[in-house]
Amino acid sequence: MGTFHSVFAKILRNHSQKIGYPTNFTIYDSQDSKSLLKTIIKELNLDDKIYKPSLVHGRISSAKNNLISAAEYEANAEIVGEDRMSAKPRLFEIYKTYEKRCFMAGAMDFDDLLFKTNILLRDHPEVLHYYQHKFKYILVDEYQDTNYSQYLIVKKLAAVFTNICVVGDDAQSIYSFRGANIENILNFKNDYPDYKIFKLEQNYRSTQTIVNAANSVIEKNQDQIQKTVWTSNDVGQKIKVIRTLTDNEEGKVVTNHIYETKQNEQANNLDFAILYRTNAQSRAFEEALRKMNLPYKIYGGLSFYQRKEIKDLLGYFRLVANPTDEEALKRVINYPKRGIGDSSIERVIIAANHYGVSLWDIISRPRDYPTDIPSGAMNKISGFVTMIESFRVQLNKVDAHEMAQAIARSSGILKELYDDKSPEGVSRYENIQALLAGIKEFTENVGEDEIGYLHDFLSDVALLTDADQEKDENKDHITLMTIHASKGLEFPYVYVVGLEENLFPSQMALHSRPELEEERRLFYVALTRAEKLATLSYATSRYRYGNIITSEPSRFIEEINAEFLDIANPSRGAGVSMNQFNLERKIGRTKEPLFTTRRNLKKIEDSDPTNEQSATTEINPSDLSDLKVGYNVKHERFGKGKVVGLEGTPPIKATVFFPQVGNKQLLLKFAKLEILS
């Protein structure tokens, strides 16, 4: 039992040589992947403003999730055409180089764990045969969140016995951004014609109010499989809606509300969850909870294993276990500082590319691979190599904890952090100690007469999350997490916070119906986490990038059938009779009818305090109001371009194609476009 990634990482380790990888292959996390892509983009002399590493990564990731190799990517006219249209014609080169470099480094990224599993099962029938008979029965949970790559693995493994059961709910599909494909549920019928379907329409978790409210929201989606979810539970309380002026106030009000509910209902902290759209929202709630002395735990966010100091030490571990690991080498070769700077590392990379070997080969065998690295730097480098090699001698002799301590000490990391007496430095030092303690525990927990080696510990540390290393599980705390992380969980009292346009739904999702519908499903997931009481909150202004921005309530609040809502409003009092279009008025937010404000595109930020009211209306009406699709325009930064799309009447936003940079969405209010013809 495990996630796809962890199960197949283990299987890949058993057979890695068959596909040309070392047993000790490294798993690159997203940070590693992006960092490598950044280096490659620089090497190819491409502009990382156009070839943004995260964008490139997303593109490669979705290719892999659809089992498109770099060679197939290059040969695929449609894909290459798309890249050319978006002014990124050399993406396939980046993909090819990236694939090669990962292979040279003995590293797989997250997507490779599935991609290479498919290759292993495709090219090695004996391996496939073995696992087909090892796993006679297969159960896949949250099937709506599987992607094509995962789908194919399951299909292959189940091909002999066809003992397969999948559980999924299309209304809870919230991972399409990582390639999840709802089609997999539909394909199931074709792949296994003898299938039996069991509809689970009774909800045993939530009150009638919550179930019906959630239904009233999800029915706004066009893409859905029709079903009637119902419950025989109590009607329960109405869903509370809280409005506050600022994000900090939101934290306080929600915390107070939790405090009171705890008193009134004799509830535990564990009965409460605060759910938000983005990790960055946790801060206001942390502060408020700490002031009220309410224990809480934040899941996700910068997890333990993603912190810099932890990644640094793990970088040493990785390098010792697998010296060809390029990202690990780059991370630690000059940390702590030992006088090996960027230019020296660059020379190493150039030499490695020139000889077609790993970075480690260059620095560990300078005689075989002469370089132009100055002798001073080379001396420092060989000192580093000697240190790593001395660790490697020990690798299979002593256990993980002994090894880890030796590395932490001799590398200088421990001293470096110990000397830093700032609060952050102290906390980093403690984190390192916590990691070492965790490794100690690991070595003590392997079976008798066995030794837990460092590479055993390392083998799937990249796949660990906070939830895995849960130690104080029995402690009574309030739970803070993103909605994504909350899927599958349940709490008596749930607070869904930050229900504001541009935040939830995210501004990234406003441009297309499928994306907006995924946000709506996310909201559906959030609501249905609640057993007894769901509370929604939003703030009319919040800090973003250090500026205060104004925000308006999320459309999702209105989409709940008004009979299920209890809108806390000091001025008007809660009313049942008002229909949902009156919500804005009920809340007392605006004098204007809803639909006209909705049509005005939201300003992304409005930092000019003198100008708050007029900002939405003062669209330069004179020259740009008659802008039409097809016009040639000029932008001060992007140069000449052609208008390919417009939104609003009069136009507020334009999509403009610039030959240099591709399509850009511009707010006319800011863009200062000049009409050429």
Place this chain on the structure above:
DNA sequence: CTTGCAATGACTGAT
């Protein structure tokens, strides 16, 4: 090669 300061840009989401 490192350091310090100014400028810049990022906040979806997670294996």
Place this chain on the structure above:
DNA sequence: TCATTGCAAG
């Protein structure tokens, strides 16, 4: 706001 990058000086 916070972390990273670019640039000039030491």
